[in-house]
Amino acid sequence: MSTETEFSTIGKRVTKPDARDKATGRALYATDLVVPRMLYGKILRSKQIHAKIKNIDTSRAQRLPGVICVITAEDTPKIAYGFGKDNLPLKFGKVRSLMDEVAAVAARTPEIAAEALELIEVEYEPLREVTDPFEALKEDAPLIHEQRADNLSMVFDYVHGNIDQGLDESDHLVEGRFDVQFIAHSCLGPCASIAEWQTDGTLLMKTPTQVPFLYQRDMADVLGIAGSQVCVEQPYIGGGFGSKLDLYPYEVIAALLAKKAARPVKIEYDRQEEFLYSPVRSPMVMDVKTGCTKDGQLTVRVADIWSDNGAYNSWGAVTPLVSMQTASALYRVPHVHFYCRIIYTNNPYGGAMRGFGNPELTFAIEQQIEELAEICGMDPLEFRLLNANQPGETNLAGMKITTCGLSDCLNKSAEEVDYKKRMTEVGSDRGVGIASAIHVGGGARIYPSDGCGVIVRINDFGKVSIISGSTEIGQGSDTILTQIVAEELGVPVDWINVVNTDTDVRPWDVGVHASRTTFIAGNAALKAAREVKEKILETAAEILKEKPGKLTIKNGEIISIENPEKKLPLGKAIRSKHFRQGGSVISGEYYYDPPTVHQDKEWRGNISATYGFGAHAVDVEVDRETGKIKVHKVAAAHDVGRVINPVGAEGQVHGGVAMGLGYALTEQIQLDSGRMLNPNFTDYKIPTTMDIPEVVPIFVETNDPEGPFGAKGMGEITMVPTAAAIANAVYNATGVRIKSLPITPEKVLNALKAKEQK
Amino acid sequence: MIQFEYGCPGSLMETTSILRNNPEAVLLAGGTDILVRIKQGMIQPAMLVDIKSITELHGISSIEQNGLRIGALTTLTELVENDLIRNRCPVLSAAALSMACVQVRNRATIGGNVANASPAADTVPPLMAFDAELEIFADEDIKRVPIGEFFTAPGETVLQENEILTAILIPDTARKAHYIKHTLREAMDIAGVGVCVSRKTQGAPDPRVVLGAVAPTPIRVPAAEQFLSEGKIEEACAAAVDAARPIDDVRASASYRKDVIYPLVKRASYAVFAR
Amino acid sequence: MTYPIELTINGEFIKLDIPANWRLIDVLRRDLSMTGTHEGCGEGDCGACTVLVNGQAVSSCLMLAVEANGCEIQTIEGLADGDILHPIQEAFIEVGAIQCGFCTPGMIMTSKALLDKHADPSEEVIRRTLAGNLCRCTGYEKIVSAVKAVSSKLLNQTDSIAE
Incomplete structure (x- = not known):
């Protein structure tokens, strides 16, 4: 590793590669996307905080001109998902909060879809509600999930050391009750997803998730299909902050509507929906x-x-x-x-x-x-x-x-x-x-893996592509990866492009959470770039008739450390690998999983x-x-x-x-x-x-x-x-x-x- | 958003005739409030009647000796920037500047702010502290209503269907006034409590004490005014607290609103009565 | 029923027939596919949809398209001159005022309306003017710095012309 004074881009005020798109209004967020034949989906939420669903009548909505399909839980595989497998994309038999999804409509326009929701009649049998966690723990509290013995979902409990000893050794002790509130992520960009089933049976989701690879599996599981049948493409993401760390019912509903309608379906929230129906920071x-x-x-x-x-x-x-x-x-x-x-x-x-x-x-x-x-x-x-x-x-x-x-x-x-x-x-x-x-x-x-894969590839002209599993949500991770690769490869930052395509192309990653991208994806990028550099120097060594260890790359040029007049443009080295029998692509990949334990x-x-x-x-x-x-x-x-x-x-x-x-x-x-x-x-x-x-x-x-x-x-x-x-x-x-x-x-x-x- | 029709009359007469023929029609001025209410489903007008082409609703002018006539369609930005207002009734500029954001102030009008009759409307306490009168086009004629008699309940006024608020008149601007808007956020917020205190700049002070957001309508507190004219600021504050009838809502609790009236009236009074 | 309107958008004259309940933002995003203007709240609370109407910053979610009849509209798409970015766009990129970028077009348009009117606004004025443009990523610091940077750049240009 170079010493601080030698850094060419690390520590420098490099501008974001996505900033130009964003400053000119050309960046496309999920809300901006429209695809041919696309329908607009809308979701009917529960009007009751806690109730049995007695009946859902969608017939009037089905008949509204412009409505293509209406679905309820009956149209779904009813496979529970989430931690504890306690949630369904469309609720069956019972609703447990005002966020609960009861039915959904796909229609030609968002206006028609909204009108159709008004025509769906749901008959509820209200149940006793409990909104205070202390009340919820009481013996006579209504059960949120009736198959469980109580409302205690999980307990996290440990003693490290010896509490009695700790108390004995304390000269002073303070005690107090503290409370913190419900808050909302308040991403400026509202949620939106487009689900589209391909002719080969693959589901393509254009969605702003922070965890595209875990999402593949979660979505496949809830739909009862194989993970290989889900491809995730992330448009520009209008704020994350953890809010897009899970698969949410609206995305599954988009997929279900799209399947039934045999057309792409977009579901998009307005601000009120964003506040009412997005997960919160729990108190x-x-x-x-x-x-x-x-x-x-x-x-x-x-x-x-x-x-x-x-x-x-x-x-x-x-x-x-x-x-x-x-x-x-x-x-x-x-x-x-x-x-x-x-x-x-x-x-x-x-x-x-x-x-x-x-x-x-x-x-x-x-x-x-x-x-x-x-x-x-x-x-x-x-x-x-x-x-x-x-x-x-x-x-x-x-x-x-x-x-x-x-x-x-x-x-x-x-x-x-x-x-x-x-x-x-x-x-x-x-x-x-x-x-x-x-x-x-x-x-x-948090998972058995904390890994991220990065592929670095360099083309005929010396242009470098970083293909990473990591996700840019505005925080600037693409800039960081660019700088790390630029530093290691010795090329200017503007020779580098971070390719953000879909999960079919990008290598696996856990997701953008836990402040991990600079560290994890950064290490993967560094080591992938190192491999590329070694390959380049080997090739250059042949041409320059110099030992690879005596060469380095600076500002996109391969130079001999001892005889700086001996040099070779990067592109030339790459082309020499392409224009020969038995040549190769110059690329490197690394999967970094940190030395940590579960x-x-x-x-x-x-x-x-x-x-x-x-x-x-x-x-x-x-x-x-x-x-x-x-x-x-x-x-x-x-x-x-x-x-x-x-x-x-x-x-x-x-x-x-x-x-x-x-x-x-x-x-x-x-x-x-x-x-x-x-x-x-x-x-x-x-x-x-x-x-x-x-x-x-x-x-x-x-x-x-x-x-x-x-x-x-x-x-x-x-x-x-x-x-x-x-x-x-x-x-x-x-x-x-x-x-x-x-x-x-x-x-x-x-x-x-x-x-x-x- | 629900569907509606759109009309764009060129005169007050034409407007009232549209209103007569379309009982479900609603006037559209800046639209910053009404479009939100339509979006939220709070109102379902069959027609929006856009009055912005009516020239006599625009403009700010001097009247009589010290008076001002402010056309109902004067935008909040104009209140902030207009020299007549800034020089003669700066408290109104300040109140306007405290509202919403520049994008909304560029559209929202003083007439809309008054006629929507929100108890928390920021232009109203200053206007009441200047004994403003409202010029109303009614039955092909113009009448004047003191602003203190205009509001009847949250969102309700004495304005009849077919009547149009055309201008706000400040008969005498020779007053010194101070408005305090108490909010949680420093911008983009609605008054939890609004307090405006004014006094005449010459002769007996004849003070006004007006409270916003602490009763179904903005209120004047004559008892507090009496105390102030006697130089009894503490008593005036207590009288203002007594007069308030606040409610609990998402912005503040009733008890907190009561709690802050005292210091706010005190501060506004000192600001106005300080030499 | 629809209403005929005429608009000039980023210098281009456009005639449309639209329903009365279409907002200016609907015309931009849905009719004209100009998705650079973002809808963050639909109620005038966030500023993401800011465009200039006859030079004034306006929330395009709070203005009916019929109200914009005859108006000159500027949107984020019209700010750059071909590949040459507007100084405000340059400054936002250079200073690092952009994170997720959803608020950016609105921020830039509000800043433009301000700088068109006052070449040298104080920090207080910049902050007050941008108060209706919410951002959840940046804490605003770099956005305010970007606007300051443009204003000093514009001033220097004016100075050098004067000299």
Whole structure:
């Protein structure tokens, strides 16, 4: 590997290859696509939150001119899918939430399809509903899934260390209940898919999934066909953030309609549907206990959690997979007990969302860190530094901390807001707060595989194609792969093209999640490029009559290291392989699966090849009369291993902080009896340009030995600590601790009033 | 969106005759509110009558000594940018700027904002704080209604079918006013509570205290005005709190709305009465 | 029933017969296959569908096509001059203001309306003007920087002409 000073593109502000399409309006998103003979599908949702379906009469809808077909569960294979196999694309016999799909129509125009939905008559027999997870666990609670004994979908439970010992060794113990809210991904691009059955019986899905290869299998299973019969093509994706990590009923319904109609069918959501019918970030209630010795060493941590899973198990059901790492690995804690119940209710069901269980528990843990620091009479920053993870440690959960820049992140972010001085200032409405985070940075072995394949091929003219299983969702992974390959191959970035075709062409990948693409796909691309480089140099060596080891490639030209006047244009070397008997294509491929293990039954095992660390320090002002919080500054320091592209890295920080601010202050899906009351961008309040304070990205480069050019993943961690840091700053400013998200003016004002009355 | 017909009359007379013949017709001005309501299925008009070609509904002009006439089709952007408004009634510019986004302000009209009768309409508290009158075309004639008598309930006004709001009149702009819009977000938000306080710039202050989003219609609080004219700001704030009848909704709880009226009225009062 | 309308879209004169309930965005996306204008919410809350109507930024989801009769419309597709991108497009690419890109056309069109009117807007004005253009990816920082970069570039050009 070259040293830093020699890098030609790593660390440079390379522009995104997709940006030109996007800036000119030429990028095609799924919503933009139209194919010949295409029909428009629409889905009838349940009008009841919990009910038996007595009868569905579609006859009037069938007769509406322009309607091609109408389907209900009766027209489907009724194969359950999802975690726990508890969901059907079209519900049969029973509905369990207002998201539930009851029937679907394919028609010539979207208007006709919508009109047809109005003509479908569904007879329900209402059942008792339960929308409170605590109520749902009671013995007399109505069963969401009647074949189960109760509404407890899953439990995640481990004890690492010895809790009694931890409690005994604690001089100080803090306990508290924290709660976090339902939120929505709010991707700007609404969901849309086109399903088209080919004459060979293959289903072609044009769909914005984040997991095209897992999707193939899931779609095949639910349709009762072979995985080889599903081909996935991803158009430009208008935002992911985890929302497209699963196969969703609307996509299966598009396929079912297309099959019945024998024509391509497109299903497209409008914003209201996007809010009402997309999976959410599930809320959690967390009883957390943390202990420390009198000199501030953490001794014990207990997290007892209730998660409102909604009616079905999608990715939301397994968010504790990451929360449990927050519990075991955010700071060094010798004794940890984690217990989380995933509870079925009649609410909207949870999907994956950026940070995946981590911002939730970090909100609690990082507030208790400050409570303990205060009891110990220590500066919270010093308290954190004392307990910060260190390189070379393996924790009780088996997580191997290799490179770790947490202390640097803490110090640098704190410095940016003048934390030490500001922390002790009293009598103002301003306050500072800080919070740290750890997140997987070297993939995450959630599945038996955490691999990604990349093929690098170079053509007659020296143009390089990267064919990768990885998925660009706007985060800039294609740019990163381009830079890694350009650096390794010694060609300019504009000689490189990332080919985004379909699953028939691209090599396998788990998907874009767990902040894994830079690390996993990056390593695969690096090693595929290395193979290509070796082949090129071998060929060039023949021509230049030089040993391959004495040659290198710079700026698209092969040169002799010792005699720089000896050189050969790249294309010429390639052509010499093409224009000969027994020649070959110059290509390389690599399947990178990181050196990690699946966690065992006790939830131990090194799930990621490296871990990312970060700390956000914030400066806030609280209006004591209205409770309103103004954030003046966020300093966000992250150990990213190495910055491959500063533009992309900064973009992840700015975007993650913005999402963290929304989570902290303004965003909340408001539900009344399972019905979302605010399904629009006026009342579901993601931050606007006016809501974003000064954000200072700070990068700590620890040059991870396993990462491509030393890089770690960083997509999710940027949103993780923001809410906790703000809560801590609000406490610093006012003396009230808000343990519930979002931190609304009303909660702050009520807390201030309660404090005054004491 | 449901189907409807479209009419584009050139005069008020023509408009009223279309309305007479089409009882299911609805007037279309900027459309930023009505098209959303149609999309959401809240209304199903058979016809939209686009009044934007009617010239007398446009324009901002001075009247009498200190007055202003603001055509009903004046856009929010015009309220923000027009020199007459900016110089003589800056609080109205500020209120307009606090609304929605530039794309919507370029289309949305002051007449629409008033006639839609949202309790949270941002132009209304300032207009009430200036004793604005509404010019209404009715029975081929023009009548004037004080804005305080215009609203009857959320979304309801005294405007009869066949009547058209043609202009907003501010009889005397010689007032100093301050509007505070309390929201969760810094933009693209609807007032959780709106407070406007004004006073005459010369002579006795004759204050106005107007609250938005805390009752079925925007309300004036005469008791608070009386206290303010006596220089009793704290008492005025308490009177405003007493007068409010807020509800719980997705934007704020009733109790929180009550809680913030006091500080907001105080701040607006200090802003207006500060030397 | 349909209504005849005449529009000039990116300099091209177009005559259409459309139903009254067709919005401007429907004409652009469905009639004319101009899919660069995106529909993010359909209610004027997100700005993704922003186009310029007679030079003013407008949500094309909140304007009926019949209302646009006789108007001059500019969309993202008309901004570049052949292969030569508009300075705002260049700046968005260079600065890194684009992630998923769904909000980008609307962002650029709103920015254009602003810069056409004020060559040198303050950051406060840029932020307020773009407040109705939601973005979930970028946290807005690079978008605001891009607009600032164009405005200083435009100013420099004007200066050099003046000199």
